[in-house]
Amino acid sequence: MMEILQNYIPIFLMMAVALGVGLFMGKANELFGPRRPNEEKLSTYESGMEPVRTAHERFSVKYYLVAMLFIVFDIEVVFLYPWAVSYKKLGLFGFVTMFAFVAVLLIGLYFIWKKGVLEWD
Numbered sequence: 430m431m432e433i434l435q436n437y438i439p440i441f442l443m444m445a446v447a448l449g450v451g452l453f454m455g456k457a458n459e460l461f462g463p464r465r466p467n468e469e470k471l472s473t474y475e476s477g478m479e480p481v482r483t484a485h486e487r488f489s490v491k492y493y494l495v496a497m498l499f500i501v502f503d504i505e506v507v508f509l510y511p512w513a514v515s516y517k518k519l520g521l522f523g524f525v526t527m528f529a530f531v532a533v534l535l536i537g538l539y540f541i542w543k544k545g546v547l548e549w550d
Contacts, residue, residue, distance in 0.1 A: 494546050505534055 512519070512527050541547065 491546060491549070494541075498541065498546070501537075502534070505531075 508530065509527070512523065516523065
């Protein structure tokens with residue numbers, strides 16, 4: 430058990446160093462950086478254009494639906510890649526399970542397509 434944990438010591442050490450460097454740089458910026466706020470620096474910047482509306486306006490529900498769909502299909506790719514790498518080892522069982530997984534996702538895609546979620550007004 431101890432030899433397994435010893436394999437992870439470099440990873441934990443690297444994470445601790447990265448966290449320490451990040452915290453140090455953030456605090457050093459706060460301590461030593463100049464603070465000269467003015468109206469121009471505190472204004473909202475949108476690609477060089479003046480802001481038209483407030484930042485607190487509501488977004489359409491379709492925006493959030495498309496965002497969730499992106500996450501779902503992004504996760505699908507996360508599952509498909511390891512399956513493709515070990516396809517020969519998994520055999521017919523791996524093929525059938527992945528076929529069922531993709532089939533469920535395609536049924537869901539068909540459903541949301543028919544509901545009109547992917548159509549923007």
